[in-house]
Amino acid sequence: MKGKCWKFGDNINTDEIIPARYLNTIDTKELAAHCMENADPNFTKKVKAGDAIIAGDNFGCGSSREHAPIAIKAAGLSCIVAKSFARIFFRNAINIGLPIFECPEAAEQIREGDEIEVSLSTGEIVDLTLKRRFKFEPFPREMQEIIQAGGLMNFVKKKMKVA
């Protein structure tokens, strides 16, 4: 994962990520078109495939709407690095296979516009602009199983042995 960073503050909530006025659809392209609209109306015009969101504490707080991580993923963002995530957003991201990393140090120091590279194998976020490396804690084994299966439904299918 390699891309340019877009920085947001604390408590970015699901009404900012995808306002409820767009929840009358589950079309991922339509959701992507309004990604982060209440936080930055021009976001989708600026963002490119592979870019990353850097945020403060409690990213994704509020509603349980899975449309929020879906909109971010479908807008082409490769990952989110935050100081902390709200819990329903966290599990939704794991369940749909949107990479998220809890790393307060990186979230603090990475600047808007910096280029970062994330390596899952080494557990490192590298700020290529700042030339600085940040370690993140790997997920617990059980969550890694879900991630490795490619999301919760694939994991369930495997367990239930559905073809």
Next chain:
Amino acid sequence: MGMTITEKIIAAHSGLKEVSPGQFVYANVDICLGNDITAPIAIEEFEKAGIKNVFDPEKIVLVPDHFTPNKDIKSAQQSKSLRIFAEKHRLKHYFEIGRMGIEHALLPEKGIVAPGDLVIGADSHTCTYGALGAFSTGVGSTDLAACFATGKVWLKVPESIKFVFHGKVKNWTSGKDLILYTIGKIGVDGALYKAMEFTGSAISQLPMDDRFAMCNMAIEAGAKSGIIAPDKNTEEYIKGRVTKKYVMYHSDPKCNYAKTYEFNADEISPQIALPSLPENTKPVDEVSGIKIDQVVIGSCTNGRISDLRIAAQLLKGKKAHPSIRLIIIPATQDIYKQALQEGLIETFIDAEAVVSTPTCGPCLGGHMGVLAEGERALSTTNRNFVGRMGHPRSEIYLCSPAVAAASAIMGKITPPGGTVKN
């Protein structure tokens, strides 16, 4: 060391004698829930996975309540997908409009959730049922799809935070004020990933409707769940509603809490949360006089019968201020009917309020009261995020039904003092 009520319920549903915070479990679910916004994704995921049957048609609840009665063609399509799924899998608990209510008011009312249950819902306010002594938490649509298939959910056992409310709740202060006060003290991530356990003499005396309002907003402090140990009030409420067997769990006298907060309920006056986070709370007295355009009384937080009674008590013989649009939404059909029989609806209409069929509608800026640019709402709902009720440059203040009704009359934020509450 003993276990908390939350740990006991999770252990019992995971086939374990005991669990401790941080432990990863696959828990058996008694009830799983979805609505017209979240269930369509769950249904699509379930069908895409090629799974034929749901785990138990009696344990899945679908309530189209957010954009219903369908506000546009797209919403109608979403509701339709719920109806088709419910018919196909012969779901026992599908609630069509006219028979429904806002999900978190409806499920307790219909006796679908019992003390000791483990409930998940693809709606963040699923934590409401903690008021019945159940472990209940919000999840996403894919979690719901997985639960349709397996009847299980993955969980990390949360640490618990204990909130002790000493003393007695005073005049005009409600469960809503206690929870707004709490969120103001600990912040919107003050209980992140934790279970909030509410206890103390003020909670023991608190009516069920107020307990639902408190547990409902646990999520606004980032919590996984909110819970109140079941007692006589709980038993009285579920009598005639819950027909299945249930277990009343209680925390052991000695168990681990990540933190304990002690508050004196006597010192908590009616609260208000200023834009644009529920943690921006202040006593109403300190912000009285702020002009408002719209007042909403309703939602899964405060659309219950006692909420409507308090509002009617204040509005009786009065009119909403000419500059105010007053919207009142009974949370379920039964509450609506009860309010009608008690003459509350007549009071509201005489006060020049709009009374609507049950819907989440305005709370999330869906329909039935969307705000224009620069408008300010005072609402008994649960979130005041930027753009939540409409235009990104509109504002929301959160409060109890008493504050909302008193303010609707004056056209500006007004404490409900003066008269004595019945």
